[in-house]
Amino acid sequence: MTKHICILAGSNGKNLALSQAFQAHLESLGHRVSVIDVVGAGLPLYTPATEGKIDAAEVMKPFHQALKAHHYVIIAPAYHGGPPPALVNFLSWASRSAKDWRIHFNSKRAALATYSGGDGSQVLAMMRLQFSFIGMTIIGRSVSVTDRKALDPAVLADVCTQLLA
Numbered sequence: 484m485t486k487h488i489c490i491l492a493g494s495n496g497k498n499l500a501l502s503q504a505f506q507a508h509l510e511s512l513g514h515r516v517s518v519i520d521v522v523g524a525g526l527p528l529y530t531p532a533t534e535g536k537i538d539a540a541e542v543m544k545p546f547h548q549a550l551k552a553h554h555y556v557i558i559a560p561a562y563h564g565g566p567p568p569a570l571v572n573f574l575s576w577a578s579r580s581a582k583d584w585r586i587h588f589n590s591k592r593a594a595l596a597t598y599s600g601g602d603g604s605q606v607l608a609m610m611r612l613q614f615s616f617i618g619m620t621i622i623g624r625s626v627s628v629t630d631r632k633a634l635d636p637a638v639l640a641d642v643c644t645q646l647l648a
Contacts, residue, residue: 486647487515489552493559493570495522497598501626502558504634505596508643509556517549521573529575539579550577554646555593557614561606566613578617589618594646596626603627622646 488509492502499520506516526542527533543550559566578584595610597603607625615621622645628634 485513485515486553487517487551488554488556488646489549490516490518490556490558491570491573492518492520493522493557493567495520496560497628498558498560498596501596501598501628501634502556504639505556505558505643508639512643512647514647517552519546519549519573521569522567524569524573526569526572526576529572529579534579539576540581542576543580546577550587553591555588555591555619556596556646557593557610558596558598559606559610560597561599561601561603564605565609566606574613574617585618588614591619592622592646593619594622594625594642596628596642598628600629602629602632 490502490505492499502518506518509516527537559570562568577587581587593614595607595614597606599606604627607627611621622642624638624642624645626634626638626642
C-alpha cells in the first residue's frame with residue numbers, strides 16, 4: 484500500500500539535505516513524500532497576540548495536504564540541546580489551526596533524525612518527548628549524522644522500514 488509521508492525539516496542546511504535523502508529512499512519504495520522546510524516556510528512567530536491578529540488555519544493552509552500524511556519523519560539539528568525555534572514555531576501554529584490541537588499528529592508513527600554538531604542525542608530525546616506528548620508513536624531507532632559520522636544508508640533503510648511497518 485502506498486503511504487503518504489510528511490518530512491518536517493527543522494533547518495534548511497544539512498538537515499534539509501538529510502530530509503532529501505529520506506525523501507529519495509521513501510520515494511524509491513513507491514511512497515508519496517511531502518517535505519516541509521519549516522525555516523523556508525517563513526511563518527510568523529507564534530504568540531497569543533499574533534494569533535489574535537492572524538488566523539492559525541490560514542497560516543497552516545499551505546501545509547494542509549502534507550499534514551494529512553500517514554507517517555512523519557522529523558529532522559532537526561540541536562539548538563542548545565533542543566529542537567530549533569522554527570520547528571517549535573511550526574508546531575505551535577499547527578496545534579492552533581484546528582479545534583483538536585493534536586489533529587495533525589495524534590496516533591501517527593514518526594521517525595526522528597538529526598544532523599548536529601555533536602551526537603544529537605539530546606535533541607533526539609527532546610523531540611521524542613515533545614512528539615510523544617502530542618500523540619505520536621515514535622519508532623525506537625533514529626538517525627544521527629554529524630560532520631564526523633556520515634549517513635549510513637543501511638540505518639536510513641532500517642528506520643524507514645520500521646516507520647512503514
